[in-house]
Amino acid sequence: MYATASVAPARAERARRRRRSQSISAWALLVPSIALIALMVGYPGLTMVWQSFTDYQVRNKIQGTPASFVGLDNFTKILTSSDFPEVLARTIGIMVLTTTLIMIGGVLIAVLMTKLGRAMRLLVSVGLLLAWAIPPLTATVVWGFIFDTEYGLVNWLLNTVTGTNDWHNHPWLLNPWTFVMVLTIIVVWGAIPFVAFTSYAGLGQVPRETLEAAEIDGAGGWQRFWGVIFPAIRPVLGGVLILQIIWNMKLFTQVYALQSRGGIAADTNVLPVYLFRQGIGEFGETSAIGMLIVVIMLAISWYNIRLLLKEDD
Template identity: 90%
Template sequence: MATPSLSAQRLRRRGRTQALSAWALLIPSIALLALMVGYPGVTMIWQSFTDYQVRNKIQGTPANFVGLDNFAKVITSSDFPAVLGRTIGIMVLTTTLIMVGGVLIAILMTKLGRGMRLLVSVGLLLAWAIPPLTATVVWGFIFDTQYGLVNWLMNAITGSNDWYNHPWLLNPWTFVLVLTIIVVWGAIPFVAFTSYAGLGQVPRETIEAAEIDGAGGWQRFWHIVFPAIRPVLGGVLILQIIWNMKLFTQVYALQSRGGIAADTNVLPVYLFRQGIGKFGETSAIGMLIVIIMLAISWYNIRLLLKEDEQ
């Protein structure tokens, strides 16, 4: 029979072996993250405090440290406040519609029969599977000035030709309308499927007991269902905020189809359209985007961390 000291040694040895095995499995992923995320991130932070440009790269000369000059230049530029406000406004609008629409579709799927639920799932998967650029091109044709389906429908409904050659993308407000449709259409499936999976974890007996006690549909959702899926929705909300703050493909593609860039830029496109080779200023814009996303998401991140600790 082994003595307690030998048993403790074996347990410690086993623990070290398991720890080494875990690190052996994690090291490739950590190295990949450090290469793909860490290095570009550190480079962006460093360049944001310098005047690094293309000539420094070509000539092999070091960049000069300029402190916060790049941030001050970006923030005080005449068009930055409008771009920032437009970016946050589009993010709030699209995120709200995506979250509300996704949860409502998930609740609807729990009420549908098996056949209809399968049909809805296939439709959501098709919308989700289409790449953003492809979806933007398709919706761009739907809202096309000359051959768009929307203009044809509006003329058919009103019985006039008032909507003939109507430029949806030239007006900043209708541009945002088209952009919102594209973004929401492509992002709702993810929220719907995630919320549906979360709803499946809510005990059916608890909901039925509340229904017997006389609780209405809204009361059952708010007091039973929502607390149960709140961690899931919190994580999805953070992802949607991040994704909708860095919209690029849809905005740039719509601008290429007729939108006026100066009136429809968002921060990622604004960064792309800055002076070519001004890595210091563009890195400062990238840092500002990261800071803004973290500031907006901080409250939800804290809630998720507190729930994990409980």
């Protein structure tokens, strides 16, 4: 009896030591990652927050003089700017449009891939990988040539189909609406592969027995998708949706490259390009714009983040 009583505390002590050792090992493995994140994300982020409340400019950096604290003046100046509300609305509108098309198109392609044979599925996968592998700038240049005013394939094709010359020298990028159309095509074309592959991987985790049972019970294809497939892959789609919202709020390369090919910057700016064009060296104002972009992205993504956290719980 006494031996048993003395063994129990010894086992408890060994268990505590084991947990302490595992905790130390886990933190030792995490320290390099935490240090890298603090260096690559934390320091620039804190610098941006500090600069957004100052009048820090390039002259302060050159002369080595400290910036003056201006409080919320930078934010007030930006929010009351005549063109900022338009740029903000355009950015959110493009984000909603591209994200919706990317998510719907990606999921549809993933479902289609589950119905294809091995050869066709391989062919579709290779095509998606090629589209995904092309850098955004390269893709924008190629699509810019396709919609080129004088030598574009689209204008030639429309003239051929209609049998007229009405589309000769038609400037697609000059009109803000057709500019957004071309931009949407480029962004959706390049982003759909990621959603398609991720959704296809999620579809592979749906139990086949559950689908067969739903089919036996008389559920149609749409009912099986909403009742069985969608709940199973909803966490995956939620994470992908958050990423797409963030990525599509940060569009820069495609917009800037299309503007360089004929788009009018004042009529087609989005927030990241607006930040870039706001003024080189005006670090205080540009940092304030960066802060607003981060706040807007977090506000838009917060609902989906809460849903993901509830599902994890």
